Amino acid sequence: MDRDLLRQCLTYHGESLFNKLKCEQTENPDFQAVVSDLCKATCERSEERKRGCTNCKSDGQDSPLVEQFIARKADILFCPAWKTATHQEEEHEQEEDAAEPYAIMPPVELFMAVSFEERRAMLYRDLEKGDIVVGKINNIREYGFFLTLLCTAGGLKRDIEDLELSALCHIREIPSTGSHDDPLSYYQIGDFIRAAVKDIDRYQEKITVSLLQPSLSPTLEHIKLGVFPREELPIHYSRSVCAAADSTETYECILKSCHGYHNPSVVEYLLEKVGVSDTHPPSMMRGLQSKLFQEEDFASAIRKRQSASWALKCVRAGVDHFKHGRHVEAMNEYNKALDIDTNNVEALVARGALYANKGSILKAITDFELALESCPDHRNAKKYLCQTLVERGKQLEEQEKLVTAEGLYRRALSLDDLNPDAQEALNKITDTIQVSIRLREEALAKEQEKATSSQISAEKLRKILKEEKRMKKKRKRSASSSSSSTTSSRNSSPSSSNSSRRRSKKKKKRRRRSERGSKRNRRISSKESRRSEGKSEKDRREEEEEVEWYPAPPNTSATFLNQKGGPRFGERDEEEVVGKAAEDKRICQLYSLSAASEDEESDSSRREKKGRDREESRRNSLSRSPEREERGSRSSDRRDESSERGKQGNGKDQRGSDSKRRSSSDENRQRKASCSSAEAEYSRKSNFNPEYLGISGSAESRMRHDSSQRNSFDGGRYENRVRQDIPVVEEAKGEKDRKGNVENSSSSRSAGNRKKSEGAVNHNKQSSLTSVPGGSAKKDLPSNLLDIFNQIAKFEKEKGVGPK
């Protein structure tokens, strides 16, 4: 309890209040602490009263009710925390008069007609050093000038004009502009002067003022001292002059005539000025002490919780949609959830997962990051972000952005330092970076040698392609996306030779499978398309921004559906949750695999297993790089030979490939090649995603479907062709550098792409000679290649629609 305040109150109210206080506040320990002290105060007061010094008006008139009230509320009234206002000096009127935010009133004592002596005493009591006074020069002497004080400015507003106060401004207190000038020469009798109070002699009633800026109190520092024109006289002074002149003017009249009184926000302004909080308003009611209100009862807190729960409902509905494969609806629900509750963690995670599933890895990352921002310990968000980062890193790796990828892996590890994927990928990439640096120069040298031979093979390829075109018209399959289905897992292990090899095996199997189940195919191919999105060249990335854009909920349906295939995330989710510790493969790969194998007949799954085993062993054996390199070179030697074979009828090829499929390790290499070719097509297709998007959904999906089927048949042929393609790769690259002409484009349509993917794959797994140039070519893929690709895409489309 504020002792001084209480004493002041008791002095005013007397003993009856003290008795009531003692009665009401018996249980207040604060009061008990000060009670003896207060006893004295009341005694003094009664003595005073006996002497008749006190103002009698307050006695007797104060109803006991008021005293009762004070006594009851004493704990609130005299609580130190009750005083919230901090003492703040008022702004100078000069700043406010342009737009008077509240009614600036003349001093009340003017209306009250307080006696001269009392006002004079009050002024001497209250005027302080550093205050501002306004006066008129009435006398100039050699040692300074004298002011007749008109009014005060700054905080204190008093009516002093008729108090006959005069103040001295010494010459030392006048700032001099020039060293030789007499500062006094600037001042004339009658000038209005704003000056700071320098000293007050309360006994002799003398005031000295200063024109030096530093003599002002800190809160008034911004006010300029010195001469000012008549128009700048303080408003309260000019109003009081008016009021004094016209006795009919009342306080209320002036108040209502003031511009500031009608300011609609005058209450807020003045509350701030007075220092009362309107958000936690004071109240004498015990039930309304706003500090007792619980934070979670406030509207914003409830709204937040409610939004979260509503949003969570939407998320649940979205997840449900998702599990049933209705991705558009799911996305709509997630977006709705985020509309209701921006930054809802669950919604962000779910949407991010959906994005990731759909291949919009960058968007997924953004969502996960947002989620982690508001909830840094969200387990799923962390896990998903980690996985997505690894995925993105692998994409970047394929784009040869090894350093960036490495950074992403490191980040993934920082999120989850036990993540085996990230760890593995990081280890690999550090190796790869070193290897690639070593190999780069070598590769460049080889590239130049190859340039001549590639020319020839390009010619051959052109012929083959023409032939193929003719043949295709008889068939009703499109080449466009088929191959993509085979490559589903390609991205998953971009850096390591062994994993890509393993994948190639799987791909083959899948290709076979695809003949049977078109539905599955589509699913896989959709995955492919997603893979492909991230994988290709640099400019892909920019494209992605546009292509991958998901429109707002109502519109999502078309584009969304076309791009994406069947459900997979639910599976993914579960898989992730269940056992992700042991996997050294990518999750998505698992999904596609598991999804497929479930549908698969027993023999195929058996085969798959076999393939996996084989792949395992292969991985072990392949880890020795010398062997790999040797093989790579061997394969390039055989290219011409194989290209010849590629010319053969494709029915035979198909058979051949079928027979070959289960056999030797030598054939494995072929398969690898085929795989890469497929990837190439696939990647090319992905390049044209924007274009594809333009096509009506049904057409596209049909095409993809067709293509996957076709691909399964064409597998063998492609295998052969790829070999011959490899030289073409170099050629194509050369073209690119030359800003390749359109003529070539048709012949090298697949070649270019093949080269790209092949380059990437080769580089990563074999470090073969071709790989590095291929990779570098990819990097500086010129924009005119896009034209070529466009043509290819169109061609593919025709093919896809035409035959069969």
Added chain:
Amino acid sequence: MEGPSFSLPVTRIRPLWLAPGRRGSAGDAESDRELKTHFRVCRFIMETGVKLGMRSVPVATACVLYHRFFERVKLQAYEPYLVAMSCVYLAGKVEEQHTRTRDIINVSHRYFNSGSAPLECDKEFWDLRDSVVQCELLILRQLNFQVSFEHPHKYLLHYLLSVKSLVNRHAWSRTPIAETSWALLRDCYHGALCISHTPQHIAVATLHLALNSYGVELPVGEKEWWQVLCVDVTKADIDSVISDLLQLYDMEAKCI
């Protein structure tokens, strides 16, 4: 003043509010109950206002709307808390501090079911919302669309500044007169005194009580400070406001 006719709620309720201290014995049990109900509902409005982050003036408007509404209709005819919610909503519109019905419903729901989970977005919620909006229209019609009122707040703040100049700055900064008078002003909306006295009188009375509570003495000239601030106010007016106000504090002990 107490109308003997029970058929007219206006004459019955209003005078009782205005002079709760002068109650007789006949039929007072009911009116006393009504007074207490109104007090509780106003408390609800205040508390809701704080939780909604409403400023003092909109809350004051809501209370005035509430009192004026029940000045015209019987308390038994309408659910007072629903009326209060609608008043808060309407006051937000009138005073340009728009409050969303959702927040009002949420806060009210939690007020009545403390610690409960927020409402679901279901039919119950939308029904509540509909009734709030419908009731708002009812209030508007009952008040003949006269929903803007003059409040004492503006006066009080200007008075505060004027009085502040009279007091030594250190004494002023030590004494929480502004807070106390503002609290008193807000509290007076618990009862119908906010519509039975003129705003200036209420402002002067609250300031008077605040100064009185701390024993702050102002210089006296030919006129008292309050005579200057408001020409037509008398000491009796001030005392009547203060006594009505103090009644409310007594009521708090009885009601809550």
